[in-house]
Amino acid sequence: MRIELVKRPQRSALFSVLSPFIAFALTIMAGGIMFALLGVNPLDAFNIYFIQPISEVWQLHELAIKAAPLILIAVGLSVCYKANIWNIGAEGQFIFGAIFGSIIPVLFPQFEGPLVIPLMLLLGMVGGAFYASIAAFLKTRFSTNEILTSLMLVYVAQLFLDWLVRGPWRDPEGHGFPQTIQFGDSAVLPELMPDAGRANWGFVFALVAAVAIWLMMSRMLKGFEVRVLGSSPRAGRFAGFGFNRMVFFTFLLSGALAGLAGISEVSGAIGQLQPVISPGYGFTAIIVAFLGRLNPLGIVAAGLVLALTYLGGEAVQSALGISDKVARVFQGMLLFFVLGCDTLIHYRIRLIGMALTKANGTAQLEAAPKLEEAR
């Protein structure tokens, strides 16, 4: 059997909308097969994975906590990817945002008041942007591949955080545990509705960022610039849009948003620095960006879906004893199917069976001598 792609005269609006849904349905089907292979009734598993984790109000708050960093990072990355610039080191920028933002509560715990949180958030954005600027600088100055440098910097950031919390920033009264002191009250990001659940202001930041980036991409010259340079660098050059400026712009923007996500997570959900502060948000956000079709509003929905895969993974681990790595598998499959379904937007897919291929072959054989004659 062979797969053949037939180009559509124009992109299909129908599949543009449908593709994420088809991808989600396919993921569910593949997931069902996986659960069956693991010896679990798929319907039970789906109930535990997708329904139970969001059946009570406090659980929706947990969903918002997981979704906030994913959405924040993914809207930033979507701008990069639209411009055809590949920042895949958001995980490192997330960590550096968390480190920079934690400078105040860890090193100056006596500094209190309403200014603490805004300053921490600002520092977090600076930290993320600073860390992203390394890859941007190497890309623009030495044309070094940004995919590899931004990824390598993730490992460096993880080791740096590990050193900080085991070394100079370790809580001296923490019984030797590798963690910093608990942040003071004025350094903790407030909860939105303390009576109902734990969700904090991070989720609001995520929504604001999504709307702001959506406005920028659809209504402002900068967004147009991003799209032009992404689809045709040559056309962009003729229009006077600088490529190097764009590399810096997208990296600094996505880095700052990842940094904001980092400090919000540490200040809101964790309350101190630890060796590991992220269950791979920076990488999962890549999936969120694509599932949301690189559209900030779609990303909000996609972020909620991917947040659910995290909660579901924890739920099946405790209920069925399946490794919570199942969440990663779901996320990976989802991205695969989204990318595959996106092909349907530009192409029609024709499956050509063996019989037909043979017929084609003979037709070609017959045509060959004629070609020879023509030459």
Place this chain on the structure above:
Amino acid sequence: MDITVNILLTIATAATPLLIAAIGELVVERSGVLNLGVEGMMIMGAVGGFGAGYLTGSPWIGLLAAIIVGALFSLLFAVMTLSLATNQVATGLSLTLLGLGLSGMIGTSFVGQPGVRLPNLDIPGLSSIPVVGRLIFGQDPVFYISISLTAAVMWFLFRTRTGLTLRSIGDSHTSAHALGIKVIRYRYLAVIFGGACAGLAGGHLSLVYTPQWVENMSAGRGWIALALVVFASWRPWRVLAGAYIFGAVWIGQLHAQAFGIPVPSQFLSSLPYLATIVVLVLISRNKRLTMMNTPASLGQPFVPDR
């Protein structure tokens, strides 16, 4: 003398998986395809190799399983990027993410289990020659595979007609297609070869390097292999040199940690990653050289028209 030999041996062991994975990716990229899923294929090979070796008790079956798992996993990438013309960067990334998740899930029951190790070569007489004996005749089997693989790929790419065709596809798939070359078929085979190599590299990790299963045990080696291909300007013998330099860095930082050098271990551990960045910067500084060597249609999707 003995210490030197031991260090050289460990460097070879550290360099072998990098070399194999990078040689596989080199062939893939020479055909014009950029597969960023090396890390994912490698970790799948590692868990598949460990699992098969652990269940059957035979490290050789483990090694074979690692190769097959890597190849099958790369087939997923091939169908997506070659038949469905998806974005190669994003698809490769998703292959890595899926591989890291899937391997963690499969490997849950393997954690802490004793593995099997491929025995080192031992030729009576030859292997006991002082110094050179162990270096040349006493290493693990995968080491010899890696060296012969490098030589074979060098010969294939630059001395055979098929190799020339493969390189021409990488430089211009449209021209190659116009000449009647089956671009997609060549690329399928190249991608699967790359997957088999990455799987073998993973198998080396879990059957020779540290014969046990540890989650995320590839620790970025797949990404370093990708960087090595760029560093080597797509030449096999430079990949060999690069892999051994990185093997030396990897072993060097481990020894430095063991000797208790007054530098935090985390800084030493980050050296291989920092070295990768430095090396990439040095090599890409020369834009003309990089432009000249990069396969011209690298990473571009290709849909044949009729």
